[in-house]
Amino acid sequence: MPEYLSPGVYVEEIDRGPKPIEGVGTAMAVFIGFTEKAQTVERVNGETVTRDLLNKPQLITNWSQFVEKFGGFVSGAYLPHAVYGYFSNGGTRCYVLSVKTIPKAQAALLNNEGKPMLIAQARQAGFDGARLRVKVETTGAPPVEKRGRAAKESPAPEGQPADAPAPGAPVGDGSAAFHLTIERERRGGGWKTEEVIRNATLVEVEENGVRRVAVSYANNKRPTLIDLLIADESAPLAKVWPREQQQSLSIDTRQLAPATSSDFQGDVTERTGIEALEAIDDITMVVVPDLMTTLPGQSLDLNMVKAVQTAIIAHCERMGDRVAILDTPPGLNPQQVKAWRMEATGFDSSYAAMYYPWIEVMDPVTNQPIHVPPSGHIAGIWARSDNTRGVHKAPANEVVRGATGLAYNCTKGEQDVLNPNGVNCIRAFPGMGIRVWGARTLSSNPAWRYINVRRLFNYVEKSIERGTQWVVFEPNEPRLWAKVRRDVSAFLTTVWRGGALFGLTPAEAFYVKCDAELNPPESRDLGRLVIEIGMAPVKPAEFVIFRVSQWQPGAEA
Numbered sequence: 001m002p003e004y005l006s007p008g009v010y011v012e013e014i015d016r017g018p019k020p021i022e023g024v025g026t027a028m029a030v031f032i033g034f035t036e037k038a039q040t041v042e043r044v045n046g047e048t049v050t051r052d053l054l055n056k057p058q059l060i061t062n063w064s065q066f067v068e069k070f071g072g073f074v075s076g077a078y079l080p081h082a083v084y085g086y087f088s089n090g091g092t093r094c095y096v097l098s099v100k101t102i103p104k105a106q107a108a109l110l111n112n113e114g115k116p117m118l119i120a121q122a123r124q125a126g127f128d129g130a131r132l133r134v135k136v137e138t139t140g141a142p143p144v145e146k147r148g149r150a151a152k153e154s155p156a157p158e159g160q161p162a163d164a165p166a167p168g169a170p171v172g173d174g175s176a177a178f179h180l181t182i183e184r185e186r187r188g189g190g191w192k193t194e195e196v197i198r199n200a201t202l203v204e205v206e207e208n209g210v211r212r213v214a215v216s217y218a219n220n221k222r223p224t225l226i227d228l229l230i231a232d233e234s235a236p237l238a239k240v241w242p243r244e245q246q247q248s249l250s251i252d253t254r255q256l257a258p259a260t261s262s263d264f265q266g267d268v269t270e271r272t273g274i275e276a277l278e279a280i281d282d283i284t285m286v287v288v289p290d291l292m293t294t295l296p297g298q299s300l301d302l303n304m305v306k307a308v309q310t311a312i313i314a315h316c317e318r319m320g321d322r323v324a325i326l327d328t329p330p331g332l333n334p335q336q337v338k339a340w341r342m343e344a345t346g347f348d349s350s351y352a353a354m355y356y357p358w359i360e361v362m363d364p365v366t367n368q369p370i371h372v373p374p375s376g377h378i379a380g381i382w383a384r385s386d387n388t389r390g391v392h393k394a395p396a397n398e399v400v401r402g403a404t405g406l407a408y409n410c411t412k413g414e415q416d417v418l419n420p421n422g423v424n425c426i427r428a429f430p431g432m433g434i435r436v437w438g439a440r441t442l443s444s445n446p447a448w449r450y451i452n453v454r455r456l457f458n459y460v461e462k463s464i465e466r467g468t469q470w471v472v473f474e475p476n477e478p479r480l481w482a483k484v485r486r487d488v489s490a491f492l493t494t495v496w497r498g499g500a501l502f503g504l505t506p507a508e509a510f511y512v513k514c515d516a517e518l519n520p521p522e523s524r525d526l527g528r529l530v531i532e533i534g535m536a537p538v539k540p541a542e543f544v545i546f547r548v549s550q551w552q553p554g555a556e557a
Contacts (some may be wrong), residue, residue: 019483021467021491026391026459027383029086030057030095030283031376032264032274033079033290036071036125038098055272057095057280063087066096073364075128076102078289081361082376086287088402089377090384095280099263099273105129107247109136109228117240119229122249127295128365132225133191133248135181142176142241177201177218178242182225197223202237213240261307264288274308274315284458285382286312286324289373300329306345309352313442316351321462323441323455324352325382327373328423330407332356334414341423341442350441350448355424359434360405371407374400374426381436382455391459392500394439394452394540400426403434439540453537456500460535464488476524481514484531488512492535502536510535 004010038053053069060066066083073080079096086094104125108116122129180197199218204211212233226249230240266273277283291305312324326347328337337356341347347354355374363370377400385395406428410418415425415437424438439451448454468487474480489512495501496509503509513532523530 018490019467019470019487021463021487023491023494024459024462024466025282026284026455027091027386028093028095028282029091029285029287029379029383030097030277030280031079031083031086032097032099032286032288033082034074034077034100034102034293035079035096035098036074036077036102038070038101040069054098054101055266055270055276057097057276059093060096061093070096070098071125074102074124075126075363075365076293076295077126078293078372079376081363081372082287082289082379085361085372085377085402086380086383089380089400090387091380092383092387094379095277095283097273097276099266102126103251105132105249105251107134107249108231109134109242109247110245111239111241112142112243113239115239117231117235118242119231120247120249121227121229123223123225123227124365126365127251130248130250131185132194133183133185133246134226135183135246136242136244137179137181138176138242138244139178140176142238176241180223180226180228182223184225195223195225197221200228202240204237213237261304261311264291264308265311274311277315278319283319284322284455285379286316286322287375287379288312289327289375292327292330292373302329302344305329309345309347313347313349313352317349321458322351323451323458325375325378326352326354326442327358327375328354328356330358330371330373333408334410334418337423338417338421341418341421347442348444350443350445350454352442353424353440353451354422354442355426355436355438356408356418357410357426358407359400359403359426360407361402362404369404374403377402378436382451390498390500392452392456392498392538394450394542396424396436396439396540398436399432400434400436406434439542450540450542452540456537457535460492460495463491464533467491471529476519476527476529478516480529481519484529485512485514488531488533492533500538502538508536 002010002012040051040053042049042051058069060069060083063084066080070080073084079098083094083096102125104122106119106121109118109120111117120134122132177199178201180200181193182195183191184194186192197217201216203214203216205214206212213230213235214233215228215230232240264273266275268275268278271279277286288308291308292300294300309324309326312326316322316324328340332340341354355378358371359374359377360369360371362368381398381400382395385393385398406426410425410427415427418425419438419440422440422442424436424440426434427437428434440449441451441454443449468484471480471484489506492501492510492512493506496503496506501509511534514530518530518532519528
């Protein structure tokens, strides 16, 4: 209590008004998987600093930010397609957690002594680069190293070949050159010529008093599929000069070992993998599309997929405010999907939803249609539905933007087998496009059968938790109980008016109880304040039934 020691007028502010509970966000996905890179370049105290982002969740608000930090589309990683599909379908922000980067395929080009002095490296990271090969043909004698000051040139960007030197730089005797033919392996076998670069040569240049060897291309025509890198830029020209040869690009498997469950699960103390997500409070959807990624020539480890999906579900249940969006393994028919769902995994959780089949999209890397896991696009649809209708609306009967086809076209009879078991189908309808045609969780409890019910309760619980922090350590007596009832009832009334609760009046839609019956002396002595809330959530009209019969006017109905 304030002290009043001298006469006068005292003005005091008394906090007796309501403390509104603000609804939390519901549309925040996190994507875990593989990317082309995981780094960002920043300016710190006037210096350029490269910051490693591997296993560090990063907030991304648009596709351009993703490309800046994690690179673009890359063959061998589904995460870029998932993030792109998320933003295309209505997502506005997400976290990205890269647990592994996909390196660039490369091949060593040998000199006349059989030593690797030139490196042909794919411009695009990923497995598609391993389908390239380079053929080298030479003309004339190798250039002879010439001493003397060469024309200066600006250093080339990292990972890029040098520009042709300025006039006056030494280029040997003018007759030495090599031609490059870049070929791509066809999917069905054989090779196709993609690019021919003629009359490339080596030059000696000097930068800041340091001599180095660079590649010069006639008319500055560079290869678009590969970069030529020099292993030792201080070597003599003749030592770097390649001999005639043909080399296939490949990825060193030591750089990209098969993913394991521990790569995805990570460690909470080191803030890596799935466990790193415990420190992020606003996540509501968890997506791991690269569970289905395999190295060339290897098969998918279904035991690993099950183990990681089990860990994801356990994480969502432990956090209590997020739901996992699960993919099925690729290439399965409906009967095999049922076996995967019911026998192989047997998941039983309202904090997870499973979608089938994979969707077809255009791959910017190969300009060919490919099949990708649908989870990223589905997360975008969840976000779109939340933003346009509300979290209480089942995220179904929505068009999958960006999908050009399906890996398998389910019939109604086939969905009749999958839907009761909690597998949500994506189907193509004439004149309606490709749509999500299911809204169930993986729970066997009918009360938690629908995704929107689970996510509505997550939303309400998290909002009330955040909005009532002021109650902690307040005197536990009837006046506090009345304030809590008032604030929670006001929030739930807003939820009801938004159409999320069933009932013509607030009294029919929910109740809030906080009284002496719930808080007897023995409970208050333990420092507990108990508030009981009951809600009647709206359920989706999953089965719309019109009963049609013949009727005679004047006859009894």
